[in-house]
Amino acid sequence: MPYDLLIKGGHVLDPGQAIDRRMDIAISDGAIAAIQPEISASEASRVLEVRGSNRYVVPGLIDVHTHVAYGATTPGVGIGCVDPDVGGVGSAVTTVLDAGSVGIANVGVFGAHLLPKAKTRVICYVNVGTFAHTTPAAADVMHMEDIDRKAIASCIRANPGLIRGFKLRLVGPVVQERGEDVVRLSKEIANEHGVPLMVHIGDGRHPDRARAGELTRFLLKTLTAGDILTHLCTPNPGGVMDAREAAQSVVPELEEARANGVLIDSALGRGNFGIEVARRQAELGVRPDTTSSDLTAGGRRLGVGLLDSMAKFMSVGYSLSDVVRMTTLNAARGIGLGDQLGAVAVGREADLSIFDVVEGKWKFTDTLNQVFTGTQALVPVQTIRKGELFSPEWGPYAWGWLPEQA
Structure with missing residues (x-):
């Protein structure tokens, strides 16, 4: 198998490189080895399917x-x-x-x-x-x-x-x-x-x-x-x-x-x-x-x-x-690491973040205790750090990651 891990079907969003579309990302030896519209699952030892509505794969x-x-x-x-x-x-x-x-x-x-x-x-x-x-x-x-x-x-x-x-x-x-x-x-x-x-x-x-x-x-x-x-x-x-x-x-x-x-x-x-x-x-x-x-x-x-x-x-x-x-x-x-971090690019260390954008009416509070609302919240799905997969911790709230509904 040429690749250790394949991140498949994700909507890759990398504003620095003007990438905003579905792409597959292959990882070997902790680094990004390939980024293509379609990479066969048979080419990887492990496959993570991340296709989903409002789910995004971004640089770490x-x-x-x-x-x-x-x-x-x-x-x-x-x-x-x-x-x-x-x-x-x-x-x-x-x-x-x-x-x-x-x-x-x-x-x-x-x-x-x-x-x-x-x-x-x-x-x-x-x-x-x-x-x-x-x-x-x-x-x-x-x-x-x-x-x-x-x-x-x-x-x-x-x-x-x-x-x-x-x-x-x-x-x-x-x-x-x-x-x-x-x-x-x-x-x-x-x-x-x-x-x-x-x-x-x-x-x-x-x-x-x-x-x-x-x-x-x-x-x-x-x-x-x-x-x-x-x-x-x-x-x-x-x-x-x-x-x-x-x-x-x-x-x-x-x-x-x-x-x-x-x-x-x-x-x-x-x-x-x-x-x-x-x-x-x-x-x-x-x-x-x-x-x-x-x-x-x-x-x-x-x-x-x-x-x-x-x-x-x-x-x-x-x-x-x-x-x-x-x-x-x-x-x-x-922070002076623009040549190492912040992009989904072949040869870079495989640092990726995967999260969902959840639509709703969410309640937030500022420093002055002023309550305001937003229509989108972000929830972690998976983290890839140097090619290794990590699942999210339990969220900061008793019920998980999403803010309170307004």
């Missing part, structure tokens, strides 16, 4: 903002992280990026435990704050001393290849007082080690809105190509909606940053998605490059996940092709 989905440092943070003390494979291959996602769940004090959990065990591809961005989400503190950086430049350099030397970027959350009292200094230092450290900086905007602790907006505009002028701004649609102080104007436009620095090569990510989660913000941005033609989940243990219990984020943007008016592009091609390019 990439979630560029998750919290998967499972075991390094303590529920009830710091942020609750999930197992990488719960938010990954168990949710039709093949690659997850941990967005600063831990600082250098705890990042060793990735090399010692998470990376060797995870079936999902895991990329680690370490928090600039030494202890990050592992303490009960309200912010990752409570004092300038929490960013230990020397210790960070020592950690990177001792763990080559582990840390692929840095994460800063632009929240908390020290940011209000010395925000420009925090941004400058974080950016200097990222530059020093030749990796990107991801920055969270939007402070749910309700600081001075004018000051928070001022810091976000400074940040946007500081970030450079390869960096990531996350939480585009936050309704919290420090978001990109211009607090200086009643017309609710976005700050001009946003599109300047995008033009400079900064990735604009939405990262919905529990705390940074406002449906009215998303709708207004859509009216203005302001779109995120990527959408991601900001997945946490607490968030998952409320339905948070990458497929949920995609469905929420579809409720705003984005097409299925739009959200697939955001979570495949755009995400791969945004």
Whole structure:
């Protein structure tokens, strides 16, 4: 048999390559070996029939903002992280990026435990704050001393290849007082080690809105190509909606940053998605490059996940092709892996996501507890990671994957 696995009869949707039709995909030795309208089942050792109404096969989905440092943070003390494979291959996602769940004090959990065990591809961005989400503190950086430049350099030397970027959350009292200094230092450290900086905007602790907006505009002028701004649609102080104007436009620095090569990510989660913000941005033609989940243990219990984020943007008016592009091609390019991920192509590692689009009237809730509805929800069917098949976990709700009906 020439092929190990044949994915047969699926509607392949790959916006980056303008593929939107039924195709068969053959896999050998963990890589895509053939993509054709028809491949005989007799040519494969194993066949997965995926033909179905509103069922799609897409490049392996990439979630560029998750919290998967499972075991390094303590529920009830710091942020609750999930197992990488719960938010990954168990949710039709093949690659997850941990967005600063831990600082250098705890990042060793990735090399010692998470990376060797995870079936999902895991990329680690370490928090600039030494202890990050592992303490009960309200912010990752409570004092300038929490960013230990020397210790960070020592950690990177001792763990080559582990840390692929840095994460800063632009929240908390020290940011209000010395925000420009925090941004400058974080950016200097990222530059020093030749990796990107991801920055969270939007402070749910309700600081001075004018000051928070001022810091976000400074940040946007500081970030450079390869960096990531996350939480585009936050309704919290420090978001990109211009607090200086009643017309609710976005700050001009946003599109300047995008033009400079900064990735604009939405990262919905529990705390940074406002449906009215998303709708207004859509009216203005302001779109995120990527959408991601900001997945946490607490968030998952409320339905948070990458497929949920995609469905929420579809409720705003984005097409299925739009959200697939955001979570495949755009995400791969945004994290510097566009030559490896984000496409269904011969020779590429066989990372594929299969899901159903389910029509209905579905209820969603944003950060401000505003309920809104959508007509489409996404449900995982199967994940192929490096040629290996994975069935979905039980969904985040007691009844499974679909949101509550409106």
